[in-house]
Amino acid sequence: IQGNDELGLREFCTALYPGVVAEILEDMEPEEAWKVLKHAPASTQGEIFPFFDISFQVKLVELVGDKPLSRIIEEMSGDDRVDLLERMDPDHVETVLRLVAQAERSDIRKLLSYPEYSAGSIMTTEYASLPADISVKEALERLRVQAPSRETIYYIYITDEGRHLLGFLSLRKLILAKPTTRLEEIMQRDVICVRVDDDQEHVANEIARYDFIAIPVVDNQNRLVGIVTHDDAADVMQEEATEDAHLLGAVQPLEDGYVATPFFELAWKRGVWLVILLFAASMTAKVLQYFDPGDGGTWMVLFLPMVLASGGNAGSQSATLVIRALALHETDGRVSWIAWREIRIGALLGAILALISFIVAYLMIGIQASMVVTLTVFLVVTVGTLSGAMLPLGLKRLGMDPAFMSNPLIAALSDMLGVVIYYSTASATVQLFTTA
């Protein structure tokens, strides 16, 4: 491939299924991928582009000149290009949009104006529609003209001159009907549709519930404004499942997935929750102090729940992220990469939590004791993070379900480890201070 054989590269891009080409190119550096892709016609580029991960698309557009990029955007389907444009640098979007054909441009601007996570933001305007009073024969002829530019022609929507949605017809029914029949005789009149401002989760649920290939989207005057197709609905369902999994594991939901999210963003989205949970756990210390106002000897008990919770929470986070990434096939065969990343994140988060616990503990139990708590929190969080990430990977290698080692079990193991670290640190510190 790297022989710069222009014709060969062009053929490589056009002969295979776009999703397969995208998969091969995504394993290369963006620069390399573009060197291959630039030889393909714009229409093929527009087909391949949406199959790239969104973060890979954003990297690629930086390399593509504005003129070829505007051509690619013209060729991409409505919902895919809006996904991309929403993630690009706004200045760059403006420059590129100026080069895009007028009709496409106003369509893009309209789709961009719908709120994120609404039906409008995931729909495409490239639906097939026909009037009600034509014959099946004429319908098939008109459909042939529309077909090349439509996302799907398998579902046909029947509208009046004002674009009001009157009925629905599947291509299957159209093909089975007599050529002279008029569409209004065979169309289904009660069309199940969604509103343009409906939540995307509702749209995905409706498509799943009725096993549709696509669902029509109407505005508040029942005018057809777009369709959402089954593949976009499936993406939404995956996104929502990932978001729920992340929230349950106490991670701010990641937009780009575990692998594509930059180090410090990942650390931030986990750290925020760990800090909140640390404060919640320090309240437990306060409650314990009320029941057991330690006089020198029992200060270790006060912080026992907090220390153990820190390790368990850190472990749950990394386990949740790795398990979800494995389910989405993001991380295939990158074990050492993950381990190294989690050690660094664990140490960073451990250091931050240790600092906060130092302050909390110092106010409650004085300097020497709080140093034990601080050191323990750092170690427990680092070890907890790493083992939470490694356990699912190990289970997968053993051929088991990575989710099997559930978060509570990770927390239980981390509890045991936490006790060992806590008491060992304490006795080491006591010895240190005694000898000093």
Next chain:
Amino acid sequence: IQGNDELGLREFCTALYPGVVAEILEDMEPEEAWKVLKHAPASTQGEIFPFFDISFQVKLVELVGDKPLSRIIEEMSGDDRVDLLERMDPDHVETVLRLVAQAERSDIRKLLSYPEYSAGSIMTTEYASLPADISVKEALERLRVQAPSRETIYYIYITDEGRHLLGFLSLRKLILAKPTTRLEEIMQRDVICVRVDDDQEHVANEIARYDFIAIPVVDNQNRLVGIVTHDDAADVMQEEATEDAHLLGAVQPLEDGYVATPFFELAWKRGVWLVILLFAASMTAKVLQYFDPGDGGTWMVLFLPMVLASGGNAGSQSATLVIRALALHETDGRVSWIAWREIRIGALLGAILALISFIVAYLMIGIQASMVVTLTVFLVVTVGTLSGAMLPLGLKRLGMDPAFMSNPLIAALSDMLGVVIYYSTASATVQLFTTA
């Protein structure tokens, strides 16, 4: 509807979209639903049936006579009827199958023979296929004949006489092609397909990756044996996401969803994990004893992590179940039903865990102290279970994401509560024994 107006009921079933009819009927008792449905023609019944929840289908077939049931099964599509038959009583299946037409019966037996969770178990044999050497015009004519009995005709597979998969053609491409073109000139030759023994999760991922409406399934001689359609792939993805969520929350995955699973099955699938986790936590008590061999005064510390973990784990379980059920719209508006169910399950699980902790604690710290641990575990598990279930419902009512109150935060709150219960129980017991 209940006026027993036969014609009206028949029209109700046939005029609306099958998914909508199913939704309305599912809110009735199975007996009532069948009273309505029995007036519809078998073909409509076969269309409506798959939209019912599988557990509702199983209840319905008990009410339907064997003869009408065999007609419904003949009319259902291949994958849907296998789903149902797999869940029915085997004796009943045999009786009914004897009444099913010969051709359908052997198809059913073949599909039933594929292992669960394989591509074979979720595929349908009702695909559209054509030979390579016919013209587009002839292809469309043949497709009209095939159409009524095929799950989809939008994807057409090109096979030779030995059913070997040669190529693929979309109906869109067929409609756009010149009528005289031969199929082998326009078909795509590199067909992306899956093997009949591939895991269903792999199949779903392939369909999602390439945005297919269906994917062909071949045997090890590359012979086309079936297709898996996008809607079944979406179901698989939902199932897998639910299974992962349940495992992460330490619940044995439920096959029927939270609401449909019977009380004792649900208790068992949660109890098993809670007991394992209790033993894991009792190891922490052992470790603590090693570091801090309590002499009467410090026994409370030994069991502090175990007591707190029990409450947190029970809370995580119920929160995970309720959050997933909310995401799948299983539980709309059944708040008090859920609360009452979780109180009973919480009390049952609390009693079992309390009994085990009594034995564990008695061996380590003697009778009086272990009674405090036992009573606390019971209270903490019951309260933890109930609040874990109620928090997501409360968040939803406030318009927030139910998953937002993450499992670790529930555990943190339950920790605080656990400390209060533990020490209050202890001082109450001490007073009791002192006065006695």
